[in-house]
Amino acid sequence: MIIFEVLLYAFIVIVSVQLVFYGFIFGKFAATKQNNVSNSHQPVSVIICAKNEAKNLKKNLPFILSQSYPTFEVVLINDSSCDKTLKVMEAFKKDNEHIKIVNVQPIEKFWGNKKYALTLGIKAAKYNTLLFTDADCKPMSKHWITEMSARFDPEKTLVLGYGPYQKIKGSLLNLLIRFETFMTAVQYFSYTNIGLPYMAVGRNLAYRKELFFEANGFMNHMNIKSGDDDLFVNQTATSKNTIICISKSSFTESIPKKTFKSWLLQKRRHISTASHYKLNHKILLSLFYCSQFLFWALAIIIISFSYKWELVLGLIFLRFIIQYTTLYSASAKLDEKSLILYTPILEFLLVLIQFFIFMQNLSSKPKHWK
The missing domain is CATH 3.90.550.10 (Spore Coat Polysaccharide Biosynthesis Protein SpsA; Chain A)
Structure with a gap:
């Protein structure tokens, strides 16, 4: 069917975008070493x-x-x-x-x-x-x-x-x-x-x-x-x-x-503030989130209908391999290795939560400070 062919091509594009982020942009940080520096002990x-x-x-x-x-x-x-x-x-x-x-x-x-x-x-x-x-x-x-x-x-x-x-x-x-x-x-x-x-x-x-x-x-x-x-x-x-x-x-x-409610309110404030970033930053951040959202949405839809599932599974596997490799190296630098095993589940939940927050912020403004 033409609709599934279109979805497949869209999925290939989305996976490619994700590979650019994880393989090159985030990958460069994952490969970064903290240089030793001298300290003048400035006050x-x-x-x-x-x-x-x-x-x-x-x-x-x-x-x-x-x-x-x-x-x-x-x-x-x-x-x-x-x-x-x-x-x-x-x-x-x-x-x-x-x-x-x-x-x-x-x-x-x-x-x-x-x-x-x-x-x-x-x-x-x-x-x-x-x-x-x-x-x-x-x-x-x-x-x-x-x-x-x-x-x-x-x-x-x-x-x-x-x-x-x-x-x-x-x-x-x-x-x-x-x-x-x-x-x-x-x-x-x-x-x-x-x-x-x-x-x-x-x-x-x-x-x-x-x-x-x-x-x-x-x-x-x-x-x-x-x-x-x-x-x-x-x-x-x-x-x-x-x-x-x-x-x-x-x-x-x-x-x-300690509660989902308080954390969601905190994240609503952060996301609402991001709307005031410079345009090029907003474009990059939006592109990454949209590519995450569409990766999961299209993967679920196409796999559900078993359309060229071997190719789709191969693309999913490739994306996860690059993601895991990059995030594992980054987590070693930031002392967060314990998170990596749960990456697919946490990423999926976070994508859904961020979508919910975005929709909430469209209808009302969160409170600020205390």
């Missing part, structure tokens, strides 16, 4: 913006304050919290001269806008090198500051790090969260490697203070309440000024969401 300002994070600060601040680094300060931003966040900050400050507190009072113009609070924290920072993380994150080694700051040089003023989520045994939600985080990292590291940096995560990101002011801070997207990390990087990152850091000593670990 660093670690910046943490917290809103109602008293418990997480108590738990995670000691890991930051115990970093093995000669000169650094920790700028704690209390973004109009209504719990004991400020008291926790003040308690730590009594015993740590490294700490500086910025207590942000709510104002009508920037109500609930994390970017306003971050701007005040950045202005208060003593040093030119800024390293960002979140209150619910902890460095996975005492060399986090060392590794991230070592990537800077006179040309590189923006460093993209990795922030995996904590592993929880026996949880499908946790597997999904970690797989989605891993795949997102593979993409933004890969695009940076080919000279198209487009985003980063604020739980492990560093840049020069001068870059922030040269870009006029967050003013170009201050009206968008999310995107203090990815929209800023999308605006300022270039092939010349951006570098990745994939040393395992540079990772920060975050606490994952």
Whole structure:
């Protein structure tokens, strides 16, 4: 039948697109080695913006304050919290001269806008090198500051790090969260490697203070309440000024969401922010997702009707071989090998969830910050 012939040719095109992504774009990152760099031990300002994070600060601040680094300060931003966040900050400050507190009072113009609070924290920072993380994150080694700051040089003023989520045994939600985080990292590291940096995560990101002011801070997207990390990087990152850091000593670990509802809301915010990326970035990201969606949809349809199933199975097998090879190498770099065995199941579920989120965002806008 003509309809199945058309579907088969479409499937061949889709598989080819997927092979380009996994074999070449992501494959280049999978083959990348983290170069050793010298460290001048430049002074660093670690910046943490917290809103109602008293418990997480108590738990995670000691890991930051115990970093093995000669000169650094920790700028704690209390973004109009209504719990004991400020008291926790003040308690730590009594015993740590490294700490500086910025207590942000709510104002009508920037109500609930994390970017306003971050701007005040950045202005208060003593040093030119800024390293960002979140209150619910902890460095996975005492060399986090060392590794991230070592990537800077006179040309590189923006460093993209990795922030995996904590592993929880026996949880499908946790597997999904970690797989989605891993795949997102593979993409933004890969695009940076080919000279198209487009985003980063604020739980492990560093840049020069001068870059922030040269870009006029967050003013170009201050009206968008999310995107203090990815929209800023999308605006300022270039092939010349951006570098990745994939040393395992540079990772920060975050606490994952505990319910599907809270995670879906988080992902809705992230996906809605992506609509403000530069056009070429949106095209690449859309092409990858659409090719994923169509790969599964067409494979299921054609196989269901047993149309030239030997050829179709061969294409599916080829695609999975390239995908597994690339993702296994990437997972070794990002310490996520435990995810690879479940790749087909997690990918299929994630494609469906992302489609659901896209449809939800068409009808309503998600809330932002806290």
